[in-house]
Amino acid sequence: MSRKINIWANLDWMTVLVYLVMLFIGWISIYSAVYDEEHQSIFDTTQRYGKQLIWIIAAIVIAAAVLLTDNKLFLFFSYFFYAITILLLIAVLFFGTEVNASKSWFQFGGIQIQPAEFAKLATALALAQFLSTTKLKIHDSRALLTMGSIIFLPVLLILLQPDVGSSLVFFAFILVLYREGLTGWVLFFFILFGFLSVLALLLNEVNMVALLVISALSAYMIIGRNMKTAAKAVLIFALICLAVMGIFQLAAPGTMLVVKLITASVAGSLVLMGLAFRNKRNKASLLLGLLIAALLYTYSVDYVFDNVLMPHQRSRINIVLGFDDDPLGQSYNINQSKIAIGSGGLTGKGFLQGTQTKFNFVPEQSTDFIFCTIGEEFGFAGSTMLIGLFVFLLLRLIYLAERQRSQFARIYGYSIISILFTHFVINIGMTIGIVPVIGIPLPFISYGGSSMWAFTVMLFILLRFDAVRMEFLR
Amino acid sequence: MKDHYSDRKYIIGAMIVLPVLFFIVRLFILQVIDPSYKLSASSNVLRNVTQYAARGLIYDRNGELLVYNQPVYDLMVVPGQLAEFDTVELCQILEIDREYLDQEISKARAYSMFRSSVFLKQISSRTYAVLQEKLYKFPGFYVQLRTLRSYPNDIAAHILGYVGEVDGRIIDEKQGYAMGDYIGITGIEATYEEELKGEKGKNVFLVDVHNRIMGSYQEGRYNIPAVVGNDITLSIDAVIQKYGEKLMQNKIGSIVAVEPSTGEILALVSAPAYNPELLVGRVRTLNFRQLAADTLKPLFNRALMAHYPAGSAFKVVNGLIAMQEGIVNEHTRHTCPGHYTVGRLTVRCRYHTTPVAMPEAIQVSCNTYFCHIFRDLLDHPKYGSVTNGYNVWADHVRSFGLGERLEADFPNELRGFVPPSTYYDRFYGENRWRSLQLVSMAIGQGELSVTPIQMANMTAAIANRGYYYTPHIVRNIENSDNDRAFREENFTSIDSVWFEPVIDGMHRAVNGPDGGTARIAQVQGLDICGKTGTAENPHGDDHSVFIAFAPKDNPQIAISVYVENAGFGSAMAAPIASLIIEKYLTGEVTRKWLEDRILSADFINREVASTSRQENLSDEQED
């Protein structure tokens, strides 16, 4: 192949535009979040918004540099990058700057570099390289072991810093493996039990049931690929639950909610199971079995946490869940964040008019909780638009990944999608109080150069592959 | 390349969309349906209330309160927290007009939407009581407690100084001051600002929609308690200070009284004085302007800053120097023909017995005697030249704390002036001046000038027979050892043996059987030693001067009194000093007739002044 392709002409400008819009939204949101009347200029580089502008300009330069780099370089040196990143992750444990009792940063003058951010990129490249090996059988035990090592080596090193939030993101690679043929069960169980463990400790029972129903629906789709049956089953289940709850409410209003819920779900499950037997649908009964197992598991997590674990073990879990930097009890940060977003209303209070994010109620308001500022000042309309923008970006990236002719590029694309998606879900979920406080930034929006640059490089390597996808033969 | 799993892209797409739908439902509930978060947000109003530290209290030497703090209330506004309110009602409560309200709110807006500005300063406690009950109607407003200085005795305004709000320059120059803070501007308030000011604190409150305080934000995690300033005990005796100020009413001048054994200032009066309450609070600016415009300069601290000739009181120092230098001894006598004449120059004396030695010369304040010994000193061959002789003399003078700042604990103290020999070199040319040209300094006139506190200190040095402690006004500071080197003796260059004849002369001047210039100052049993003086005033009537200490042995008080335009020392200054000494040493005044005469004397209102001066002239002997 010697045909020279014009990168700029083939670049997916749609994605670039979305990317730039996100950077801009991030910049003005930070301006609003840390707005200080003594430093009114948005270009004031002594303030975070001024610095963010510098990071943004640098990010655009980096993006251009990535586009001008030969994409074969990423392919050939993917293992090499991976090795270097692993070395950096080891080095940061010894030479890193300690912030909040964790060593995650290298400090170079005014710039902080977080190797974990770049580990995501390196892992994506290495995984793409390994998975695109010809004649690889994904369920082969040696292949599984290698893939597992590629993913979990950085996880282990990042946990040693310790930085739980960043290490959690690596579990997103399971999505990539699923796309490349790993059985759906792994993904399903992983998502279900991973989330249940955390949510059981966080949410009240009503939310729990809602989530279980949604999980059941997803599970049914994965197993049966029959939306109609799944919807019917869930509807029946929900109706029975409601009926049982209603009876309780009338007959014995004082009953503990847990008892009500267990009775309701067991009753619902029994009815569904009966229906399934009548229709000879063993998959439906499998689903019900799963549902009951999930319920039991959920409550056992609660039970174990409250009754079996020693206090110090409990507090460790609290640290993992992000409860510990929470001076006013476990729900303070979440509450303040919810109040800020909730007070935004339909259309928000207007740019710079937020009171909750101005008066320091919300912690980390320019980094992890930047979504609060948007929610408060631009309301439901604004936050939905931002979420829509993210969904659009992710779906656009799926489209880009799918049109790649090289398996490497596609796998890499899905890696980027998974990482962005995980960040997005955890971050937004955290601010609206349905995911525990895990300190990870909202891509392209949150304050900070290190993560912005890492995401930029990830995204533009994909765009670089996409621009020259015609070079690869079918 | 085969891709069997291509359909999985839909599942992955669905997995992305599903939680997002959940998010959107959740956000819809949170932001649109559920009103509780909006309510929480409105009760989530933070209020930073500065806790202003009360300044330290100031006491006199006997523990009498001189300065304390009175609570006042500033009405503050945070524009970003304002809601609709009844402007008419607020204007009525505060007795302000609509124009003021609009103007202040737009001023506050211009300063900051989120930080508080003062809306109305120093609300009376009556208005505050009314406002407090209705404050819930005015979200965004709150009351800030402040304290203002208050003075139970209305005395010692010049010593205490005053407190004012910091300006932009102070905020730039000094650490830790913000808009609206107070700072000591003059007097003790300025000198001991660090000790008095305390440390500001801060309380962060949560306030609900009804403008009610719901509690401390984050359980007081961000609260900083204020630290009250340290109390200061002055060496001032409030009784004497008050009496001194009373005696100086309708006069211009100064009284400084020092305890010789410690250097502690017992009274420091500058007249005319002003009521310290005038420079407190809202009225300060207006009153200050009026006081500053007053031609009698009531703000000017004459005790520290007025330059006067020393007058004849300075003869005692000339006498000491001449003896120290061996020019005369206590027995050396000079004849006085009633004047000192050399060529065309004549210094007049007055009738007294002659010849006189040192004690009598001081007793009768003989000009002739002191002209002789002064010139003999300067012209003495052992110095080689008049310049050298003069320098020897000037060094002795300076050893009494004259001509330089005493570095007492006041701001704005002036140096006085003991001319260096170069001054005369410039004036007459090098080595071209003679002792005769300087002879007026023999009797305390001429170029030499002093401040009243320097004169009091000089008197203390004489009372101590050769040393003084730097005069100072602070006795004790709470939580501080107050070691400001005021406990060290400063020795004069005169040996203690030479003081007895001089003190004997001062004793005779007051208590002498005949010819004493200050017999009006005599109090039975108090052994007052004093020396009158008249400071020549080229601008008008001469100033009345008197220095004294008592008792003669183991002195407890040394004093200098200047009364401007009051003529001879014996006329005004000596009776005032004597009354103060009597009051201080005995606690009472027996000579009511003298006190009445002083109190009725008026040197500010010219008509009254002329009659009282005639009366004085006929009363006693002149200098």
Ligand SMILES: [Zn+2]
């Ligand atoms: Zn004479």
